[in-house]
Amino acid sequence: xxxxxxxxxxxxxxxxxxxxxxxxxxxxxxxxxxxxxxxxxxxxxxxxxxxxxxxxxxxxxxxxxxxxxxxxxxxxxxxxxxxxxxxxxxxxxxxxxxxxxxx
Amino acid sequence: xxxxxxxxxxxxxxxxxxxxxxxxxxxxxxxxxxxxxxxxxxxxxxxxxxxxxxxxxxxxxxxxxxxxxxxxxxxxxxxxxxxxxxxxxxxxxxxxxxxxxxxxxxxxxxxxxxxxxxxxxxxxxxxxxxxxxxxxxxxxxxxxxxxxxxxxxxxxxxxxxxxxxxxxxxxxxxxxxxxxxxxxxxxxxxxxxxxxxxxxxxxxxxxxxxxxxxxxxxxxxxxxxxxxxxxxxxxxxxxxxxxxxxxxxxxxxxxxxxxxxxxxxxxxxxxxxxxxxxxxxxxxxxxxxxxxxxxxxxxxxxxxxxxxxxxxxxxxxxxxxxxxxxxxxxxxxxxxxxxxxxxxxxxxxxxxxxxxxxxxxxxxxxxxxxxxxxxxxxxxxxxxxxxxxxxxxxxxxxxxxxxxxxxxxxxxxxxxxxxxxxxxxxxxxxxxxxxxxxxxxxxxxxxxxxxxxxxxxxxxxxxxxxxxxxxxxxxxxxxxxxxxxxxxxxxxxxxxxxxx
Numbered sequence: 001x002x003x004x005x006x007x008x009x010x011x012x013x014x015x016x017x018x019x020x021x022x023x024x025x026x027x028x029x030x031x032x033x034x035x036x037x038x039x040x041x042x043x044x045x046x047x048x049x050x051x052x053x054x055x056x057x058x059x060x061x062x063x064x065x066x067x068x069x070x071x072x073x074x075x076x077x078x079x080x081x082x083x084x085x086x087x088x089x090x091x092x093x094x095x096x097x098x099x100x101x102x103x
Numbered sequence: 104x105x106x107x108x109x110x111x112x113x114x115x116x117x118x119x120x121x122x123x124x125x126x127x128x129x130x131x132x133x134x135x136x137x138x139x140x141x142x143x144x145x146x147x148x149x150x151x152x153x154x155x156x157x158x159x160x161x162x163x164x165x166x167x168x169x170x171x172x173x174x175x176x177x178x179x180x181x182x183x184x185x186x187x188x189x190x191x192x193x194x195x196x197x198x199x200x201x202x203x204x205x206x207x208x209x210x211x212x213x214x215x216x217x218x219x220x221x222x223x224x225x226x227x228x229x230x231x232x233x234x235x236x237x238x239x240x241x242x243x244x245x246x247x248x249x250x251x252x253x254x255x256x257x258x259x260x261x262x263x264x265x266x267x268x269x270x271x272x273x274x275x276x277x278x279x280x281x282x283x284x285x286x287x288x289x290x291x292x293x294x295x296x297x298x299x300x301x302x303x304x305x306x307x308x309x310x311x312x313x314x315x316x317x318x319x320x321x322x323x324x325x326x327x328x329x330x331x332x333x334x335x336x337x338x339x340x341x342x343x344x345x346x347x348x349x350x351x352x353x354x355x356x357x358x359x360x361x362x363x364x365x366x367x368x369x370x371x372x373x374x375x376x377x378x379x380x381x382x383x384x385x386x387x388x389x390x391x392x393x394x395x396x397x398x399x400x401x402x403x404x405x406x407x408x409x410x411x412x413x414x415x416x417x418x419x420x421x422x423x424x425x426x427x428x429x430x431x432x433x434x435x436x437x438x439x440x441x442x443x444x445x446x447x448x449x450x451x452x453x454x455x456x457x458x459x460x461x462x463x464x465x466x467x468x469x470x471x472x473x474x475x476x477x478x479x480x481x482x483x484x485x486x487x488x489x490x491x492x493x494x495x496x497x498x499x500x501x502x503x504x505x506x507x508x509x510x511x512x513x514x515x516x517x518x519x520x521x522x523x524x525x526x527x528x529x530x531x532x533x534x535x536x537x538x539x540x541x542x543x544x545x546x547x548x549x550x551x552x553x554x555x556x557x558x559x560x561x562x563x564x565x566x567x568x569x570x571x572x573x574x575x576x577x578x579x580x581x582x583x584x585x586x587x588x589x590x591x592x593x594x595x596x597x598x599x600x601x602x603x
Contacts, residue, residue, distance in 0.1 A: 078112070
């Protein structure tokens with residue numbers, strides 16, 4: 001279990017995936033990628049585990065991932081082969097809407 | 104949540120794409136990341152509290168921004184147009200610091216002992232030739248990323264503080280990662296010390312867009328670069344767009360700008376004739392009007408390309424008028440119009456603009472947060488919303504003329520004066536008045552060979568607005584004082600024309 005807040009960055013223990021929390025209700029979460037618990041950025045991967053079956057749909061850099069309620073939102077900052085889940089629920093790509101850029 | 108992440112993502116995804124180009128100097132996103140790492144190691148090894156920059160736009164600007172972010176040290180770009188005494192004072196306020204500067208600027212200054220000047224060309228050579236270990240940006244989202252000295256149109260410059268979370272909230276809320284295509288490019292003409300210059304670097308990096316820099320704006324050079332570099336996006340202040348249009352109207356050259364898709368503008372009030380002409384000249388280009396402040400990490404409201412086209416094509420005066428608005432607030436921004444007592448006003452009522460949202464810092468060093476207990480920031484701009492939620496600006500609160508207890512917005516009177524066929528430019532400001540406390544004064548730039556009388560211009564206003572709006576004093580002048588981003592300096596006019 002991990003305490004998450006906006007801005008928290010995590011990396012997968014079993015693939016290249018890295019994410020940053022965009023929004024999350026305060027609390028502790030079981031956050032996994034490729035079926036394995038995600039690591040703090042400073043923790044080294046031990047290379048022992050592998051992606052679990054059913055957790056291999058992958059992540060894409062720059063995409064936002066949300067739970068079905070859209071209460072939790074993650075930004076994928078580095079893509080990988082594993083998929084992210086939170087408290088047992090697989091996160092899905094958030095439908096991008098046109099953003100209003102002026103720069 | 105650190106600015107450094109924007110560059111890490113871009114460099115990881117498109118290491119070989121050109122990130123920034125100025126003349127014959129350029130860096131790819133991979134090289135920019137490596138240079139930022141080298142810069143960060145240098146900044147960390149110094150005992151600097153700030154990383155200062157005193158130079159025009161160049162490829163080292165993004166290196167310094169991201170290098171400071173990796174090092175966890177606030178970045179402070181400074182206005183090289185300030186006088187030596189003004190810059191000396193700012194340097195004393197940021198010491199101890201590393202100052203990346205063009206020696207031409209520092210030669211005139213008294214550099215404090217604990218400000219280590221790193222000449223810009225040597226800094227460039229150092230960060231490009233040093234192979235540095237990558238490092239992890241550890242700054243907390245709540246730490247200061249950028250500190251900007253506000254332009255000081257009123258009094259001593261204030262140090263506006265922007266935290267990583269403010270700027271990242273703006274970027275993540277308005278830019279889609281890697282939105283730019285391989286061939287896209289943005290032409291950057293705003294100076295590096297302006298919030299629009301900073302947001303251009305951050306937005307372009309996250310969009311993985313090539314940045315083409317034009318340090319000293321010139322209409323012909325802007326057009327040439329648009330063609331040569333296949334520029335797809337550009338940001339201009341109104342004065343610059345005006346000059347481009349003027350240049351084209353001389354018929355000096357054909358404007359072949361096949362790649363140009365989008366022009367955003369902001370930083371000051373856009374004269375309606377200029378945007379009208381621009382829309383007609385480039386019907387395929389998407390125009391966006393952006394309104395924002397340093398204290399809000401840039402844009403908080405915008406008039407979209409569709410809004411521009413709808414307003415330009417409409418025969419309904421209320422919709423057509425929106426071409427002079429700054430559009431609607433971003434989805435991530437809440438906006439209210441309040442009166443002096445704090446009461447929230449209704450549609451159409453003019454008052455003070457308040458905003459709230461993650462990108463709003465509203466904080467000055469030494470003065471603390473200006474947000475109220477519910478997180479609302481007083482922009483000190485005046486304006487109103489129309490029934491479609493479009494925001495119309497009426498000028499700074501400080502510029503409001505209080506005549507016999509009645510508030511008069513200069514913009515309202517200026518708009519009427521600008522409609523007069525003989526008037527090219529007009530500014531309205533307050534003068535002291537024995538009877539009313541303050542009275543309305545106007546400075547007018549006339550079209551060549553036109554000489555309307557003061558009485559004629561007064562009658563023009565009287566027939567269109569309440570009599571209290573009629574300028575008591577009208578001065579004719581050759582040109583009006585603007586700062587370099589096109590903001591009218593009414594303070595200068597008040598000094599220049601203090602009485603009737």
